[in-house]
Amino acid sequence: MNWNSKAHGRNHHEVELPHGKLHVFANPEIFGSFEAKVYEMADNNLRIPRNKYMGYTPDAHVGVGTCIGTTAVWNMRDGMVSPSIVGVDIGCGMRVHTTPLHKSDLQDKAVRRKLIETIEKYVPTNERVNSNYADIDIMEVVRGGLEGLPDKYIPSKQWITHVEQSNFRYDHAALEQLPPKIRKNAHGQLGTLGSGNHFCELQYLEIAEEQKELAARWGLVDGGVVVMIHSGSRAWGAMVGREHTKVIKEAMHQWGVSNPDPNLNYAPIHSREGETYLNLMYSALNFAVSNRHMIAFGVQEAFRELYGPEFEMPVLYDLMHNYALKEFHRNEPMLVHRKGATRALPPGHFLNTAVYKETGHPALIPGSMGTASYIMVGRDEGLKNFYSICHGAGRLRSRRATRLAVTVDEFSQSLKVGTEEEIVVNHRSLETILDECPQAYKDVDQIIDSITGAKLADVVAKCKPMAVIKGI
DNA sequence: ATGTGC
Numbered sequence: 442m443n444w445n446s447k448a449h450g451r452n453h454h455e456v457e458l459p460h461g462k463l464h465v466f467a468n469p470e471i472f473g474s475f476e477a478k479v480y481e482m483a484d485n486n487l488r489i490p491r492n493k494y495m496g497y498t499p500d501a502h503v504g505v506g507t508c509i510g511t512t513a514v515w516n517m518r519d520g521m522v523s524p525s526i527v528g529v530d531i532g533c534g535m536r537v538h539t540t541p542l543h544k545s546d547l548q549d550k551a552v553r554r555k556l557i558e559t560i561e562k563y564v565p566t567n568e569r570v571n572s573n574y575a576d577i578d579i580m581e582v583v584r585g586g587l588e589g590l591p592d593k594y595i596p597s598k599q600w601i602t603h604v605e606q607s608n609f610r611y612d613h614a615a616l617e618q619l620p621p622k623i624r625k626n627a628h629g630q631l632g633t634l635g636s637g638n639h640f641c642e643l644q645y646l647e648i649a650e651e652q653k654e655l656a657a658r659w660g661l662v663d664g665g666v667v668v669m670i671h672s673g674s675r676a677w678g679a680m681v682g683r684e685h686t687k688v689i690k691e692a693m694h695q696w697g698v699s700n701p702d703p704n705l706n707y708a709p710i711h712s713r714e715g716e717t718y719l720n721l722m723y724s725a726l727n728f729a730v731s732n733r734h735m736i737a738f739g740v741q742e743a744f745r746e747l748y749g750p751e752f753e754m755p756v757l758y759d760l761m762h763n764y765a766l767k768e769f770h771r772n773e774p775m776l777v778h779r780k781g782a783t784r785a786l787p788p789g790h791f792l793n794t795a796v797y798k799e800t801g802h803p804a805l806i807p808g809s810m811g812t813a814s815y816i817m818v819g820r821d822e823g824l825k826n827f828y829s830i831c832h833g834a835g836r837l838r839s840r841r842a843t844r845l846a847v848t849v850d851e852f853s854q855s856l857k858v859g860t861e862e863e864i865v866v867n868h869r870s871l872e873t874i875l876d877e878c879p880q881a882y883k884d885v886d887q888i889i890d891s892i893t894g895a896k897l898a899d900v901v902a903k904c905k906p907m908a909v910i911k912g913i
Numbered sequence: 914a915t916g917t918g919c
Contacts, residue, residue: 528914529914622916626915626916636914636915678914679914679917683915683917
């Protein structure tokens with residue numbers, strides 16, 4: 442496959458593919474590292490009828506059917522919805538809480554170790570053991586999002602208002618389309634991390650002088666300790682995705698519609714199959730935001746055990762990077778798919794949640810284990826990518842390839858194990874999570890440079906890891 | 914990603 446590309450400055454490339462145009466936001470170094478396969482995948486996506494926009498953020502890499510790092514847009518009136526462009530972990534996203542602690546409070550390695558052990562009591566990392574919140578009815582949660590949680594799990598009103606969306610409303614009749622075992626599989630999973638790249642980290646903030654005013658408005662101070670959480674919709678979203686992908690595949694077959702990639706599925710938004718998928722996707726978004734809420738609740742319980750019952754952990758923000766949302770852009774209602782792409786709305790934009798209307802909302806970008814994460818804010822120029830920025834460093838090599846290329850010793854050194862600055866990890870053996878080592882990911886600083894260079898967003902704070910909890 | 918695989 443051949444393609445030409447036209448550059449707008451250093452960090453925005455318009456790539457002409459056989460079936461349409463792909464916008465790539467990446468600095469020259471990252472742009473040069475993209476392999477042919479990511480363009481093939483984009484071209485397959487561009488074959489889907491009436492696509493309005495297709496964009497890659499610099500963390501783009503090969504995924505199932507569609508690259509992770511994709512923003513793909515259709516008009517709500519005559520467009521398509523694609524489970525493959527939402528991704529398998531529906532509603533996967535990020536959450537950050539501030540704490541009254543300063544990095545000096547965690548200077549002693551033993552304190553970090555104790556914190557991890559205590560958090561693990563309240564946030565189970567072994568997925569088969571969790572009965573912490575057996576009193577929560579998950580059907581209430583998938584129907585009502587945070588409004589489906591019992592009051593005793595809402596520490597303050599602030600935990601409801603400081604999220605991208607607390608309750609996705611949809612036609613609950615669609616839930617009847619799901620296999621009954623979904624309830625059994627997802628029951629008891631609220632408040633659990635899951636595995637893979639999901640984590641809970643204690644980090645400290647580094648804030649540049651010129652961002653201190655905005656950071657202060659958000660409750661962020663230089664040297665302050667924050668809790669960052671990355672998780673999704675667990676078995677609920679996985680089953681919604683898997684089951685409904687089958688349904689849409691079957692419908693495509695009946696309609697006589699096909700794509701060179703059998704893993705790329707889609708349906709008209711207004712078909713019965715498309716509507717059902719969107720409804721069920723919203724149920725998974727409700728599960729995901731509630732799951733991260735309950736993980737944070739557990740972390741706060743741990744802090745309260747150690748520091749007393751008055752310990753407060755206000756929410757900075759909770760937002761997702763795997764979903765399709767109805768958004769109004771360029772005077773038209775659009776369905777914006779983000780697969781491993783983070784919304785970063787600028788100050789004053791009407792789509793902002795109320796509490797962040799004026800400043801724009803925090804866009805939460807995780808690094809890989811042992812490297813920095815970032816809190817950013819969108820710019821007006823972000824409209825060119827439908828206000829999507831990266832969702833993290835982006836994988837550089839597969840899990841399998843990572844295990845062959847990197848040793849446990851190298852991983853251990855990148856976490857400064859054995860020194861006083863050690864990034865303390867809950868796992869006794871790093872072998873278990875070797876495929877999550879920083880060497881498996883692109884250099885997050887290059888990714889962030891691409892985003893700021895393309896003027897999609899600015900960095901507000903850099904978050905340096907001090908302690909990490911990973912699932913198994 | 915996932916109580917997992919045509």
